[in-house]
Amino acid sequence: xxxxxxxxxxxxxxxxxxxxxxxxxxxxxxxxxxxxxxxxxxxxxxxxxxxxxxxxxxxxxxxxxxxxxxxxxxxxxxxxxxxxxxxxxxxxxxxxxxxxxxxxxxxxxxxxxxxxxxxxxxxxxxxxxxxxxxxxxxxxxxxxxxxxxxxxxxxxxxxxxxxxxxxxxxxxxxxxxxxxxxxxxxxxxxxxxxxxxxxxxxxxxxxxxxxxxxxxxxxxxxxxxxxxxxxxxxxxxxxxxxxxxxxxxxxxxxxxxxxxxxxxxxxxxxxxxxxxxxxxxxxxxxxxxxxxxxxxxxxxxxxxxxxxxxxxxxxxxxxxxxxxxxxxxxxxxxxxxxxxxxxxxxxxxxxxxxxxxxxxxxxxxxxxxxxxxxxxxxxxxxxxxxxxxxxxxxxxxxxxxxxxxxxxxxxxxxxxxxxxxxxxxxxxxxxxxxxxxxxxxx
Numbered sequence: 258x259x260x261x262x263x264x265x266x267x268x269x270x271x272x273x274x275x276x277x278x279x280x281x282x283x284x285x286x287x288x289x290x291x292x293x294x295x296x297x298x299x300x301x302x303x304x305x306x307x308x309x310x311x312x313x314x315x316x317x318x319x320x321x322x323x324x325x326x327x328x329x330x331x332x333x334x335x336x337x338x339x340x341x342x343x344x345x346x347x348x349x350x351x352x353x354x355x356x357x358x359x360x361x362x363x364x365x366x367x368x369x370x371x372x373x374x375x376x377x378x379x380x381x382x383x384x385x386x387x388x389x390x391x392x393x394x395x396x397x398x399x400x401x402x403x404x405x406x407x408x409x410x411x412x413x414x415x416x417x418x419x420x421x422x423x424x425x426x427x428x429x430x431x432x433x434x435x436x437x438x439x440x441x442x443x444x445x446x447x448x449x450x451x452x453x454x455x456x457x458x459x460x461x462x463x464x465x466x467x468x469x470x471x472x473x474x475x476x477x478x479x480x481x482x483x484x485x486x487x488x489x490x491x492x493x494x495x496x497x498x499x500x501x502x503x504x505x506x507x508x509x510x511x512x513x514x515x516x517x518x519x520x521x522x523x524x525x526x527x528x529x530x531x532x533x534x535x536x537x538x539x540x541x542x543x544x545x546x547x548x549x550x551x552x553x554x555x556x557x558x559x560x561x562x563x564x565x566x567x568x569x570x571x572x573x574x575x576x577x578x579x580x581x582x583x584x585x586x587x588x589x590x591x592x593x594x595x596x597x598x599x600x601x602x603x604x605x606x607x608x609x610x611x612x613x614x615x616x617x618x619x620x621x622x623x624x625x626x627x628x629x630x631x632x633x634x635x636x637x638x639x640x641x642x643x644x645x646x647x648x649x650x651x652x653x654x655x656x657x658x659x660x661x662x663x664x665x666x667x668x669x670x671x672x673x674x675x676x677x678x679x680x681x682x683x684x685x686x687x688x689x690x691x692x693x694x695x696x697x698x699x
Contacts, residue, residue, distance in 0.1 A: 312383030373492030391564025540568035
């Protein structure tokens, strides 16, 4: 029994499974409350927010079947994590045609433990769904399977706006490799384009001020520019609360691999040229363009590029698989595995969500039925609503106009704003920095 308990402790504290059992954070709580709305409301509300509706619609039905616990909410992402791994396996075996079983096993492990992928596999957000449709549409595009491609691409575009860059990479690759893509034609791309344009028109009609209402992403700086490939590879952000000293070495290794692949000319088959070009465009060029745009309009965020991140890793594997000296391929692959495990260890140790569950369990014990929770930051609103009673949660000392749209304002009612404390014996538990004080007016 002790061995069993020790094993469970290790799995849920020293592996990515630790993300599965942590408290929800604000974006996940927002996902829950939006997914609880009826289908029409979800569609109209997402048009006023920052993401298309597909993930919330899927989560809506998932909640009806499996409930709304933290694990239930996150399990949807976990399902699509393994579905993404399946298409990665198809990439490695059917498109790359990797014959060496040891090399295939190690490359599959490299993607299974990818830090960006494993983190969002246990989060109730749409990023794993974006990764899944990015991989599925890429696979279907290269295999020239028209029906699968249409489903994957259209669903991807209705999951996250950054799927547009994957879509553009596919169109660009088609124009340059028409002769190799004789089973598809330009008409194939009209349907996804029509869907996303129609949705964007609907969004504009619902809220023409959405993009001018401020954003939270920081502008590109020299650190991000210099370490761009490693940031894309790992998902690292300086705001995570820990440093990654080896990020420069990982960036250098990725830059070297891509540079060598561009400089060394080989007689690749047409299908291999198409595969390389597509992976290079979707996994490196478009993310780099987004990075440059972020000097002026900040939009670069690793999780938004999770699909491109996986395609970058696949590009590196494709390059390694084509190297004649297999010893060198294995050596570089082991280095990538080392960097992935090393970063994963730091991520598990330091990138933890605040223990909101414990905080609100304590408040529930102390609170009477007429007591309130006041959050001093609107960022804590949805978490408080999830763990407490949403009808007794208020945002304290902030006007409705001061609340930015990107915190999920579409679900924050004006009556949730207050500037006055309740009159004793009613009390307010005022939340600030994951602590609380109890106050009332006498």
